Amino acid sequence: MDHITLNKQKKFSKSRMRSLIFCLCVIAVPTVQFGIFYIGVNINSLIMAFQSYEIDPQTNIGLYAFSGFDNFKTIWTELRYGNELPTALRNSFVLFLCKVGVGTTLALFFSLYIFKKKFLSKTFRVILFAPSILPAIVTVTMYRYFVDVAVPGMFVKMNGMGLLSNFDTRMATLVFYALWISFGTQILMYSGSMNAIDISIMEAAKLDGCNAFQEFFHIVFKLIWPTFVTFMVTNMAAFFIDQMNLFSFYAATADTRYITLGYMLFRDTRNSNVTLAEFPRLAAYSIVLTCIAAPITIGTRKLLEKLGPRSV
Amino acid sequence: MDTNLVLDKKRRFGLPRFSAFTVVIFLFLALYALSLLFPLGWAFTTSCRDAWDFNVNGGWAWPERWVNNYALAFRYFVVPVRDADGIQVNIGIAQMLGNSVLYAVISAVLSMLTSLLMAYVSARYDFKFCGVIYAVVIVQMILPIVNALPSELKMSRLLGIHDTFFGLWLMKTHVQGLYFLLFYASFKQISKEYTEAARIDGAGHFTIMTRIIFPFVAGTIFTVTLLNFIQYWNDYQTPMMFMPSYPPLAYGLFHFTQRSYELATSSPPLQLAGCMLMAIPLFLLFVIFQHKLLGNISTGGLK
Structure with a gap:
């Protein structure tokens, strides 16, 4: 009896394993793409928001350097006085x-x-x-x-x-x-x-x-x-x-x-697609606006769910 | 009694009964149709006018003589780009057509496939990550990342895929939230008994997916691919940013209509001729596949 149960479990786990391998193969490429072009891009955006683009006077090559909250201060100034x-x-x-x-x-x-x-x-x-x-x-x-x-x-x-x-x-x-x-x-x-x-x-x-x-x-x-x-x-x-x-x-x-x-x-x-100089300021915009957009969008959805005729 | 008789007669002769609400909507729709068809007719007539005739007689005159601006637009349809050595070369309409086909067809298929496969796994299997896929897609839909473009451009340069078709195709291999939901709802509706029966007959996972389940959603697959194709065919901003050396037709048209500083292409009749020229292939596509495009597709909510 135990032998039969064990065999059944083995068979089940084998078929389950096959399903798992199939699923992982199917989603592999989209998952890698998501990792690079969604997670990677957004992490990069976050890093760029705290950088500035400067030209090295010796090598004449543009480099991104840490600049603290300078880009966010620029946005604040643009909002107040721009x-x-x-x-x-x-x-x-x-x-x-x-x-x-x-x-x-x-x-x-x-x-x-x-x-x-x-x-x-x-x-x-x-x-x-x-x-x-x-x-x-x-x-x-x-x-x-x-x-x-x-x-x-x-x-x-x-x-x-x-x-x-x-x-x-x-x-x-x-x-x-x-x-x-x-x-x-x-x-x-x-x-x-x-x-x-x-x-x-x-x-x-x-x-x-x-x-x-x-x-x-x-x-x-x-x-x-x-x-x-x-x-x-x-x-x-x-x-x-x-x-x-x-x-x-x-x-x-x-x-x-x-x-x-x-x-x-x-x-x-x-x-600024050629010089890339403005990219850090634009990345800071991305962070600020995403921080504003996210709660508004989620809030809208929650509100509509509450107002709606049934749970959606 | 008399009123009933009249009503009966109306019904018998098939006269439609309209409520005030329906009449108001009909009027709005009629106005909309007019606002679309009238300028289209005007644009076509104007595209056959001489530039001099247009400037002297104004926008409403009938063409003094019908001019073939289309051949002229065809000739002026060029985009200057810099090659690998930094030398300026002109890209003609044939090369732009090739770029459009490569970009639109492959991107459309890849985008559709990604949404289709992710929705299939998410809807038909019960692993924990299947639920995670669904949740991630919904979060992506309701949590907008504003202006990720600078970061995407920097990333594509870092990966060495900037200004290549491969890079653009890779970027388009992403899940499209709305179409994911569409496929997800369709897959959920298909009974699990089909899968079980096929499995008993010895079919593997791939066979079940491609030969049993996908045929159920073949219509939706075709419609989504077609909608994607149209979207990418008309997209000029993505190739402009990520693939500047390979302009598609849509970018060519954008360049053509923005060259108002050049005397040769600044005349409205010539620009409208260029537009009509570009609209013809899509119009034909629409006429051929309108039943597929306007078929019954619907999506649910964001659960």
Whole structure:
């Protein structure tokens, strides 16, 4: 009897070992990649944040040297007395509010329309997704000339001044563009989640006298809540990296009055990609912003979980 | 009674019933469609106009004569780069096309494979680290590392993979949170009985994975690969930073439209022709695979 049990254990452990070896082989490359390009990169970022780039006068070679909290002091000075950072923060906030308030709301309603297979819903689905497949430069160039050349030609009151050329309307025009091209993935995911809803629930609600608006808020929205939370969390994280397509519009020469955090950081990294001199300051930005972003994102998720109709 | 009759007639003749809420959404959608299609039509017409005609007659005039700006855009589509000896060389459209294919196809497949394999192990096996994989992916999704770009650039230089295709492919071999969740949910839904039955028939782990389980998610695999391909095909910022000597078409287009200081390429009709030229392959891809792209894919929450 004992012999049989031992044999069984041996057999089990052998098969378990085979499973383990298979799993480890499958995840080996992604794990090494994660170790280098996520953990390694972030540790390197942390180290760089406390360094400065100096040229050795004797060898004329650039070196990274420990500089304490100098980079963090620079950021503090830029925040208190500078012009770019506060402006970038404000613009990023405006963009975030518009994307969440207007963009997400419209995406949810559009998805509902597609899910319910209303008039021309298939055509609208294709049209809504179309900007997502085109290169950003194509839509940016088309939009830029349309709002700056074609639109002033339609309205005499504009005196030939384009919406992007006019400083008063530029920000709104850029935000509108960011919203205009943002529906593709959201529509795909939201309508996909809606398709999983049991039709009998909707029919029962309809029999109970539920109108379309009530149906959306009391049934559909509650049932797609987990997908909504996923998008809200990624939106939160995007606050710090969204470039508002400024690099595609203006390359590295966007007016500082309209820049966002994401654009500012990308432009500075790109500008110092040859000399590497600014990398430590940018790494310090990375640390500071990550420290701000992490609790906000986690807090948002926790809050949405509490507010939600069920645990997600 | 009369009202009922009218309603019955409407239903019989298939007239749709719209609530005010639906009508409002329809109007928004119609406006959106118009705002997309109208500029697209305008851009196409303008791309066939003469630069002089455009400057003199304005943005709304019909072309005085139809000009082939496309051939001209094709000719001006060059990006200057420095070779290993520091000498400036011009990269033409054919080489950029090759760079785009190499970057987009291989990166798309690698990114998809990484998410697919990690999700498979995480969802189908019960080792402790399987749960850790899931947790790490979720943490990566909700804990954003802001601006890791300087560190990534320094790291790629340190590893000697800067300005190489291999380096860029290696960087793209990462788990994509949203697609990981998509695959994870699909794998969880597949009954364990399939695996057990295959194991009784003598199938190994690799056979079970590739011949039993993956066919269930073949549609999702194709859609994710296609979405990745489009994303990388259109990406000009990553190659610009990590692979400056091998510009893809997307970077070529960016360079082309930003050369407003050069008289030859600064005219809006020519720039729009360049854009239309680059949009055609993707438009065709979209037309061919729209059912796959717009198929039913959904993702759950961040548990």
